[in-house]
Amino acid sequence: MNSNALITHIRQYTSLNNEEAVLLEGSVEIRELKKKEFLLKEGEICTANYFIIKGLLRSWFTTEKDAEQICQFAIENWWMTDYQSLELRQPSGFNIQAVESTTVACLPRDRQDALFAAVPQLERYFRIILEKALNAAQLRVKYIFSLSGQERYDHFAGGFPEFIQRIPQYMLASYLGFTPEFLSKIRAKRIS
Amino acid sequence: MNSNALITHIRQYTSLNNEEAVLLEGSVEIRELKKKEFLLKEGEICTANYFIIKGLLRSWFTTEKDAEQICQFAIENWWMTDYQSLELRQPSGFNIQAVESTTVACLPRDRQDALFAAVPQLERYFRIILEKALNAAQLRVKYIFSLSGQERYDHFAGGFPEFIQRIPQYMLASYLGFTPEFLSKIRAKRIS
DNA sequence: CGATTCTTTGAAAACAGTCAATCTGTGTGG
DNA sequence: CCACACAGATTGACTGTTTTCAAAGAATCG
Numbered sequence: 001m002n003s004n005a006l007i008t009h010i011r012q013y014t015s016l017n018n019e020e021a022v023l024l025e026g027s028v029e030i031r032e033l034k035k036k037e038f039l040l041k042e043g044e045i046c047t048a049n050y051f052i053i054k055g056l057l058r059s060w061f062t063t064e065k066d067a068e069q070i071c072q073f074a075i076e077n078w079w080m081t082d083y084q085s086l087e088l089r090q091p092s093g094f095n096i097q098a099v100e101s102t103t104v105a106c107l108p109r110d111r112q113d114a115l116f117a118a119v120p121q122l123e124r125y126f127r128i129i130l131e132k133a134l135n136a137a138q139l140r141v142k143y144i145f146s147l148s149g150q151e152r153y154d155h156f157a158g159g160f161p162e163f164i165q166r167i168p169q170y171m172l173a174s175y176l177g178f179t180p181e182f183l184s185k186i187r188a189k190r191i192s
Numbered sequence: 193m194n195s196n197a198l199i200t201h202i203r204q205y206t207s208l209n210n211e212e213a214v215l216l217e218g219s220v221e222i223r224e225l226k227k228k229e230f231l232l233k234e235g236e237i238c239t240a241n242y243f244i245i246k247g248l249l250r251s252w253f254t255t256e257k258d259a260e261q262i263c264q265f266a267i268e269n270w271w272m273t274d275y276q277s278l279e280l281r282q283p284s285g286f287n288i289q290a291v292e293s294t295t296v297a298c299l300p301r302d303r304q305d306a307l308f309a310a311v312p313q314l315e316r317y318f319r320i321i322l323e324k325a326l327n328a329a330q331l332r333v334k335y336i337f338s339l340s341g342q343e344r345y346d347h348f349a350g351g352f353p354e355f356i357q358r359i360p361q362y363m364l365a366s367y368l369g370f371t372p373e374f375l376s377k378i379r380a381k382r383i384s
Numbered sequence: 385c386g387a388t389t390c391t392t393t394g395a396a397a398a399c400a401g402t403c404a405a406t407c408t409g410t411g412t413g414g
Numbered sequence: 415c416c417a418c419a420c421a422g423a424t425t426g427a428c429t430g431t432t433t434t435c436a437a438a439g440a441a442t443c444g
Contacts, residue, residue, distance in 0.1 A: 137329035
């Protein structure tokens with residue numbers, strides 16, 4: 001698997017000639033991850049931005065009560081990283097882990113500046129990508145605050161039925177902000 | 193009041209010579225808002241990105257139960273807009289409103305592309321700003337999920353003591369995701 | 385098949401919301 | 415300058431949603 005998916009994605013948002021595409025390909029590294037493999041662990045400094053060519057990542061952290069709290073899922077054509085750790089070179093408070101067998105393109109932090117200098121349109125590409133990501137994060141906050149647990153499940157299950165198949169229920173429960181037991185009870189009600 | 197604060201802010205993240213600064217000044221419009229004045233109302237299409245020179249904005253929406261749910265506060269040197277409405281020219285699901293008397297620099301959507309073409313470093317500036325904003329949004333989700341109402345109040349009150357002075361408690365309660373009554377009870381406990 | 389991981393179920397408890405009444409402060413108009 | 419109105423804050427009783435804990439039941443993987 002190669003970086004064609006990434007180049008195609010970038011060309012949806014900005015121009016990129018073949019020379020530039022070659023520069024990009026020289027700056028990213030394709031990595032194959034097995035299910036449950038980590039790209040980042042809490043306490044480590046995040047070293048790259050990850051673009052998902054195929055598969056599914058999750059980011060999560062450990063709460064004070066030793067529970068896993070899932071922050072985000074990322075599927076094909078999404079970027080995932082911890083920007084705070086990446087840009088400030090600080091230890092991260094998050095884990096990034098493959099939910100299923102996954103292929104990513106890694107853009108290492110130490111190659112990013114040179115690449116952006118050589119291909120300035122990438123600044124534009126990431127600006128647009130980040131606008132979308134920020135929007136998604138804000139919509140998430142909106143749903144968390146305006147919907148009950150039951151409603152969040154209905155909304156999510158209705159909006160992403162195919163996605164539900166790819167993740168275990170305990171991860172969905174964590175993402176939606178409640179316990180696996182409660183999700184189980186919601187489903188029991190729904191079926192009857 | 194003029195756009196010096198904005199130019200100073202941009203120069204913290206990227207270069208900007210005097211010609212470029214003039215182009216920028218020609219593209220933004222300074223606006224004075226009275227307390228409670230709106231920059232955007234639910235259902236309208238958002239037409240600009242707003243940089244706060246002085247004052248305090250909040251973004252909020254109306255829940256199904258007709259309650260105001262606050263999404264964000266923004267103070268001096270922050271940008272606020274609804275990117276989804278701005279970029280896709282869709283009706284917004286949010287309100288943006290002055291909490292106190294506020295001065296903003298407005299960058300209208302219909303001038304943005306020409307400005308970015310003339311001053312490409314602004315793509316970089318906004319990329320960096322958006323990374324920070326995305327980070328803040330993700331930390332917010334982290335706190336919502338890992339802390340109880342009581343803990344969220346303690347964390348916020350400890351982290352931004354001066355900010356607490358600027359907003360009424362019912363707004364803080366909404367931002368933290370609980371009712372004004374509950375906040376009142378938290379405070380009663382803390383004092384004793 | 386055995387072992388682990390995931391899901392379901394039920395009872396008790398905790399946390400936060402709702403509603404209604406009261407209290408406080410602030411600003412405005414007469 | 416006072417009185418009143420109104421927005422915001424507090425309090426208490428009651429309700430409801432979600433969690434916790436413990437145990438048992440399915441499903442999946444090597």
